[in-house]
Amino acid sequence: MCFSSSASFVVAAALLPLGVASVRYCLAQRRSELLPLAFSPLFFSAQQALEGVVWLGLAPGGPGWLVHPAALGYLFFAYAFWLAWFPWCVLHLNRQAPPALRRRLLQIALVLGLLVGAGLWLPLLLDGSLLEPVVVNGSLNYTTTLLADRWISLGLGSTVYGLLISAPLLLSSSPRLRWFGGCILGAFLITHLAYGYAFTSVWCFFSALLSGSLYWILRDPDPHAVLVA
Structure with a gap:
């Protein structure tokens, strides 16, 4: 699979109006609990x-001087932000009376996401030599040296990472949101098996494409199905 700057910029441009429309819909409907997902x-x-x-x-x-800061910003989302964002989004859906066990699991996922994300990204921020993006087989490999590399294999680490992102979505009571989580997990498995040499870049690309469906998910005709997390 070959990617390029054009592919990334086209996806970025396509998601802008969908994101704006999602936010405007939630504001118009006074659905503040859906705003995190809408963003x-x-x-x-x-x-x-x-x-x-x-x-x-x-x-x-x-402009080679842009590579490191842009890659560091990209990996902020990939290594840190999404790990905490999706658990928090699902927790935010029903802040009043969610099922106790489900809420506890989501809280655990949020704490783990924050800790793992900090452990993955902060060393890259503090030491630029730990990050070196390269092109491999038409895709980007960010070639990072992580603190856990000496103890945890790449396969195990990426599996934990994938579960921390997809599990909170699968815990939702919304069928549409569970569908989104299942697609994210499916994209993870495909990327892990077929594009392991550029796992982070390819999975985030697929996930970005899938995020376009959030506009449809937020407009669920059964509001209760989305509200109950």
Whole structure:
């Protein structure tokens, strides 16, 4: 599979109107509990735009000085933000009386997401030598050196990462949101098996495409199905 700056920028541009429409819908319907999810396509848009900048910087004669800051911004979303964002979004859906066990599981996922995200991304922020994006088989490999590399295999680490992101969505009572979580998990499995050499970039690309469906999810004709987390 071949990606490029054009692919990243096209996806980023396509998600902008969907994100704006999602936010405007929630505001018009006074559905503040849905706003975090509504903002998600906008965040995916920003992440894909950053990857487009990485592509431009790695191109022959491109602005190489942009590669590291753009890659660091991209990995903020990939390594830290999404790990905490989706558990918090699902927790936010019903803040008044969610099932106790489900709420506890989501709280655990949120805490784990914050801790794992900080452990993955902060070392890259503090030491730029731990990050070196390269193009491999037409895709981006961010080539990061992580603190846990000496103890945890890449396969196990990526599996934990994938579960921390998809599990909160699968815990939702909304069929549409569970469908979204299932698609995210499916994209993880495909990427893990077929594009392991560029796992982070390819999975985030697929996830960004899937985030366009959040506009449809938020407009569920049965509000209760989305409200109950």
